[in-house]
Amino acid sequence: MPNKQRGHGGRVTLGDIAADVDLSAAAVSMALRGNSRVSAETQKRVTEAAERLGYVYDRGAAKLRTGQSDTIGIIVGDISNAFFGELVAGVDAAIAPAGKISFLLNAREDVDRQSQLLNRLREHGVDGIILCPAPETDEATIEEIRHWGIPIVQMLRTVADTSGDWVSADYKTGVEALCEHLVRRGHRRIALIGGELEHSATWQRHTGYRAALKRNGIEADLIYRCPLTRRAGRHAIGELLTSETPPTAAVCYNDVVAFGVIAGLRENGIEPGKDFAVTGFDNVEEAAESWPPLTTVATHAREIGDAAGQLLLRRINEPDASREQIIVPTRLIVRQSCGAAAETPQTKHNQKLENAAPRSA
Amino acid sequence: MPNKQRGHGGRVTLGDIAADVDLSAAAVSMALRGNSRVSAETQKRVTEAAERLGYVYDRGAAKLRTGQSDTIGIIVGDISNAFFGELVAGVDAAIAPAGKISFLLNAREDVDRQSQLLNRLREHGVDGIILCPAPETDEATIEEIRHWGIPIVQMLRTVADTSGDWVSADYKTGVEALCEHLVRRGHRRIALIGGELEHSATWQRHTGYRAALKRNGIEADLIYRCPLTRRAGRHAIGELLTSETPPTAAVCYNDVVAFGVIAGLRENGIEPGKDFAVTGFDNVEEAAESWPPLTTVATHAREIGDAAGQLLLRRINEPDASREQIIVPTRLIVRQSCGAAAETPQTKHNQKLENAAPRSA
DNA sequence: TTGACAATGTTAATCGATTAAGCAAGCCTT
DNA sequence: AAGGCTTGCTTAATCGATTAACATTGTCAA
DSSP states (O other): OOOOOOSSSSOOOHHHHHHHHTSOHHHHHHHHTTOTTSOHHHHHHHHHHHHHHTOOOOHHHHHHHHSOOOEEEEEESOTTSHHHHHHHHHHHHHHGGGTOEEEEEEOTTOHHHHHHHHHHHHHTTOSEEEEOOOTTOOHHHHHHHHHHTOOEEEESOOOTTOOSEEEEEOHHHHHHHHHHHHHHTTOOOEEEEOOOSOSHHHHHHHHHHHHHHHHTTOOOOOEEOOOSSHHHHHHHHHHHHTSSSOOSEEEESSHHHHHHHHHHHHHTTOOBTTTBEEEOSBOOHHHHHSSSOOBEEEEOHHHHHHHHHHHHHHHHHOTTSOOOEEEEOEEEEOOGGGTOOTTOHHHHHHHHHOOOOOOOO | OOOOOOSSSSOOOHHHHHHHHTSOHHHHHHHHTTOTTSOHHHHHHHHHHHHHHTOOOOHHHHHHHHSOOOEEEEEESOTTSHHHHHHHHHHHHHHGGGTOEEEEEEOTTOHHHHHHHHHHHHHTTOSEEEEOOOTTOOHHHHHHHHHHTOOEEEESOOOTTOOSEEEEEOHHHHHHHHHHHHHHTTOOOEEEEOOOSOSHHHHHHHHHHHHHHHHTTOOOOOEEOOOSSHHHHHHHHHHHHTSSSOOSEEEESSHHHHHHHHHHHHHTTOOBTTTBEEEOSBOOHHHHHSSSOOBEEEEOHHHHHHHHHHHHHHHHHOTTSOOOEEEEOEEEEOOGGGTOOSSOHHHHHHHHHOOOOOOOO
16 A cells, blocks of 8 residues: 655645655656656656645645636625526636636625625735626725736626726617617507616616617606615516506516516516516526516626636736727517517527526525 | 835735834734734734735735635535525625635536535635535545545535534425425325435435325325426426326425426416415525415525534534534425415515515626 | 757745744843 | 743744756767
């Protein structure tokens, strides 16, 4: 039985391997990293010995020397939103080829917690940060991180300045497409529901809403701000329906709000998709599976994550390259909730795209 | 203007502070850690200088020396499940007082990816791991981690052996409570829907189902296995309804499946909550806000996370303490989906418990 | 034959924080 | 007054991986 570990506390180090194959630790290091200064044969011997002894690379020690941790941090506002799962998967896919891995942190939409987390990432010496800024994050925060010398890419949202790198979905165009679609179907009183917090993703939607309605000669005065929950959506539609000239359609901030609105409509005896048009945003799994199937806009989370990862890698490698802003296009998905015909070609097509991932413990 | 950084690559180190206050780096280290061997006055001077120079603690370097990284890893199967957000928040709350922080990794219910992630955590030298094992994880895996010398706590699910530390919800009792409730309301043909993958959380539910029905002299033969998605739930109920003696009630694996079943019932012209009873599990936000409000069992995610964090800390500090298994009780929440009276006291009470967290970017 | 140059390593310094061991000055005790 | 304890630091070694600079051997062209 080969002795698994040498003198010290259980960990197998380069030195242990070196002793085993009768080389210097330096040579072992080079061999393991594929440095061409060691012969192929030695490389093989070293690799085998490492395997045999149960060697574990110590990233922390390596980082101390190289300054690279091969680790990036991702901070999002709400882990529980299904959307972010995909986003992170996209980032991982992008950075994996570079040998980097990501750690996910949850800021819970709170600036204070966000800055705590940023500090932790700094102490841990991450190579870069992907941040989905909490509301009220100011430009100074981003600037400070940059000043720390840590590359940072903003994702989904951007703080006021937008001078840095960021990747976002095309919220404006998405909302415009929804509005145009509703107008084509004859709606004139279209409400925009949701979006309490001030950040770029909010005002981009508002801008799209205003632009589309204006283009069609409709006054864009039905913006109802509320939190992004089912409950709020349900409540909002209840209030809107009491007005003198209630809307006939609602463009919701996201799918979650739309589901709330649908529940609220039912509560008021109105059948969503027949008597009233509802649209969402994001195309979460549930959108296709609930009743009526929800007309929405797909924001390609995975692509956005991937782009953010790529951008961050680039910034890490070329800190002084010119800033880049990427807008990932969205796609309108028409289903029944906006009063579409029961069987449009799109509907069939989109249902095929669904994937069935387990969702609970 | 005090010179922000000394010679090297921008990072302020203990040595820089030492130079500033005219002490040795060792003294500075001790001062910052509150070692009583340095005078109070010196401690103050050092703290101030650290602040002024913009010192950032280098956890990686410290870990190299001490062997402690003050970092723990959490691996879950599906980040996008809302449940896990709370779980992680609970863990964070538990470990924060010990000065530790957590990193969240997504195994996507895949054993291979899970073992990749475990290796990464090992390379990073985490102090401990909280694992929600992917299906088909075997005891050997857990044993190996323990062999690595890394404390590990299983959460929500456990692999076959259960000899280690773990924290779980009381799935068995929860399902029993649901079944008993349905039986009391007169149901005799009760289906259990969902639970394809083999792990403890699955068979605990099955055990509870069988126990409750047997106790009431009902044959427990309506177990329908399927993935944990809306789509699967919708499909499942469609199939079950075609049988000769279709069920009159469905106990679903979790809330997500229940929502699918509800959609499927509507599709078949059956009104959930009136013509057919449906129950869920987890009590996600949507349970109270959808229509009809869902009868379900609350699994206190935050508490579970908290318990797992505590347990891990204990294991880190006392590696040889006796193993502990914690079962966190659940709570039955009766709403309308099981055909309850429209306004039960529980319903009102539970709706008050809802919190309104934003759910999208 | 000799000097240049590959090829293949080795030596030693380094990253930043921690801590055991050492040391000087002051104070106390017997 | 001599030895012993405190107090408050300093010195130097250490964690594990990396890499610049140097060393050895062999090959080949001039």
